[in-house]
Amino acid sequence: MKLRQTDVLVIGSGFGAAAPALRLAEAGLKVTVLEKGPNVGPGLYRQTQDPKYLMKYLKGLGSDHLDLVYAEAVGGGSGFYEMVSLRAPRVAFAQRDGNGSPLWPDGVTREALDPYYDRAEAMLRVEQIRAEDVPRSGQVFALMMARLGYSCDRARYAVRNCLGSGFCVTGCIYGAKQSLHVNYLPQAAAAGARITPDAEALSVRALPASATRSVRRGDPRAPRYAVRCRIGGEGGALVEYHAGIVVLGGGTVGSARLLLASRPGLRHLSDQVGQHIAFNGSVKAAGILPDDLPDGDMYSGRSHPGMISYEFLESHGITISAAKPLPVPMIATARLRLPDVPAATGWWGADNVALMEQLRHRVIVLFTMGLTPPVGSLTLDSMGAPQLAVTSLPALSRYERGTEAILRSILTRNGCRPLAVDAVDRTGAPQPGTAFSTTHQTGSCRMSDSPGTGVVDPHGEVHGHPGLFVSDGAAIPSSLAVNTSLTILANAERIADGILARYGLSGATNVVPGRTAVRATIP
């Protein structure tokens, strides 16, 4: 096995990893970024529904009641998300667990994150969508809310010169999306960071003090950790990196999986690893628009329809948006069915075609994100494969039913004909009972004031393991009720600042927005 030295090893290249990679490289440290997934970015994206393409970059982890989808690719989820970039509401930071204890550690608040939100927004060129750019489905949704006297806000996006081709979630072939490929990652590389795709971290172990060049706590270059990796995918070469600082940014699943596999080498690791996964309780409802509402358009304009309602945030802990799913993600998530046809046969055949013919213009899909409690957990089975579980099902079922009732009320009071939305599993079979699917998972290595309640301290450092950090969504302790990417990035910026301060380093902390859109020709 080859041995390599680096000052900083960053695991992952998504929202939680890119900021520490950039800031620590700017501070003059030798930074190595390992990304488990393949290289991808503008120029490699396709506007397609081909599962062979999608499954190359997007992975899933499922259980009976919860499905998590995440990206494994250079840039992480930033290449494939809908670009929605919202600050988490204050009410998210005020959540408490069943014992009345705060979910967020002391001092990590919206106000504390706001300067880092500012920085992240500048880097990603986040702006509120103009009214004239809101896609039709979003306009119709806003009209429906307005007719009921409800509020609806124009959302914010990380995009420049969007052409509205509708394939944000398969990667923007025009370079309009301000993914990490056009800001953090190239700037990190320019500052000296080396980014290696197809490189999977297998385990981390603390080096004995005698094996290090220096045991001085304040020296960021003194190797403290050995990280065993496989470079080059399946069958690739085994390499061991020795690093003074290791930053885990592989996401809720990736970081927990790595820490769980590393327990033998990390003696002080909290028993909370893998626990407290939050998932932004997404509930969906759909209906056929009445004649007095104009057409929506499921396939024109950006993937997210532009509008979000905070009307029920304070009262019910949910935000509501419309949705414009592309066909394959929609079919892979739920069966839409006319309510008066049998469940057993209404999801295919002539009845289904009759519905699908209306899907593009006459169907509105509503969905929520909510402040559901962090009751998911991830463990490893005897083969090292991750297993997902959910507790508190009765409470989640009540939340699901209550939220669905709100959505159905919005539909019916607008004259829509509600559709049945039957969740399905990965084989297309119906998933009875409470079932959530999300790309907005957080937690699994949450921040906490003590190792008894979480895995990392408020600065992202693993309790009991100096120099080992978790900077991604795994560290976020709660659901946010809005898309999680901006909060993960802002918190990662905050953690990066903390690392610099911890070691007495001064980074340039350049805030250089990404390049503007590349108006590529259609291939």
Add this chain to the structure above:
Amino acid sequence: MNCPNDPFDARHPNRRQAIRLLAGGIAALAASACTPATIILKSYPEQYGRGTAATRRTLHAFTATVIPGLTPDEILAVDALEDPFYPTAKYCAFLASDLDRRAGRRHDRLFFELDLPKRTAIITKALDEGDATTRKLYTGAVFLTQAAVYGGIHDDSAGCRLTGFPGGNHLADPALVSYPDTSRFAARALSRDGNPA
């Protein structure tokens, strides 16, 4: 019949191992058309190999039943069921033979020779009354067919005529993306800049 061996989940023994493993009892299972045993023993007629004319003809009829209204060319473009990338490819020969077996038993015809209501009834019955593996196989095949057709997965730019999905690499007329009279669609905003408080 209860068929505990689920070929989607179990490692697949080869033919010899399967026979050794299941010994004499398997013959009885196969004779009664238990899906796992039939698949393991490949105890369906030879003309239903992957890619054979009989298999393709039947699978095309299956596609036309799952999504009525497709043109013959559109049906021909759907080859996902036989694509080795998807798990159904290993079972498409069985699926075709099972569809024809069910059609023969009920109507003394091949599946593709039946009209749409009869084909629909056969798939419905398999989904409703088949053993667990049969239901799983048929469900997966319907699911993949829908994804393939509605998503136009065989060609990035193809889209789907039935649903109006344009596929990739097309840009909509900007005038058709949003309605111009934006004030008509304005709702009261709770935020100053789109961010929640």
